[in-house]
Amino acid sequence: MTTPADLAPTSSSLSPLSPTPRTTPTRGRKRQVDDRARLMALLADALVAHLGVHTGRHPVVLPTAFGVDPAGPDDGGTLYLHGSVAAGWLGPALEQDVCVTVTELDGLVLARTGFHHSMNYRSAVIIGRPRQVTDPEERRRALDLVVDHMVPGRSATLRPATRKEIAATAVVAVPLAEASMKQRAGGATLEPGDLELTGWAGQVPLRRVASEPVTEDYVTEPLPDVVVRRAEELGWDAER
Known part of the structure; x- marks a missing residue:
């Protein structure tokens, strides 16, 4: 059974975020998050990830459930994605670096000017070369992590996956080493003179x-x- 405690950061998953130029934000640096523990907390909260991959003919971005193993075998920990073995994205994804994004929307920010309307959010970008998980034990654990990410403890209450189900499901592991995170919280940005304007300004907090x-x-x-x-x-x- 996987519990939230199993998703707690370990020493291997506490290296700084943004270790490469690809995952170092070039704007909005004040919103940059360097604490890898906060990335793990975001991944624990979020329920949907988006996988970006170029299929060879066109790019595609796919929403997907996922599982996380902070102490997984990949550098920085492991993000597990799953899909059909017949999926068209699977082959191309294993031949190139992919981008996985995760976003949680926390609120709408309404300013007195349209330019400064914004959103409060937590978002992560993970770039890396995925690998197909072929070891039977790691595949079973990864699929349990995906189920338990939706409902912690759920996998222990289910019958084990059959050989046919395992064979029909592709499991892909993405290392968490190369990642960045940004977060915005609080009210609208004020420019000189905005206090002299009229009109309502504030926030609309959102929660799932x-x-x-x-x-x-x-x-x-x-x-x-x-x-x-x-x-x-x-x-x-x-x-x-």
Whole structure:
């Protein structure tokens, strides 16, 4: 079972962020985050990553679930992605560096001028050469991490994946060594003279909130504790 404690940073995953020019921000440096622990915290919070890869004919950006192993076998830890073995992106992705992005939107920032309207966010860019995971034990662990990233502890409550399911699923590992993170928080930027303008300015905080879990018609078992706990972590009020 994978728990949030398993995603805690380790010494191998605490090297500084942005180790190369490719992942060093060239603008908005005041929003740059150098603490790798904050990257790991963002990856623990986020539920969707976007994989950017050039297929040979055109670029494509794919939303995907993911799993994280801060102490994984790759430099800086490992980000695991999965997909069909027949996916058109898989072959090209293994032959080039790819870019994975993760973003959490925390609020809308409304200024007195359109130029300074903005958003509060946490975002990460990870660049690296992926590898296809072929070791059976690492593949099983990676797929469990993907499931447990959605609902911690869920994989331990399920039957093990079959050989057919494992064979049909491609698992790709991306090293977390080459990464950058930016974060914005707070109110709108003020220019000289903005205080003399009229009009409302402020923030609209945003957060992800889960609704009550919906049980499938064919299920007679009660809601599992891990599902209740995860829904509550995401804002569902079970007492309401």
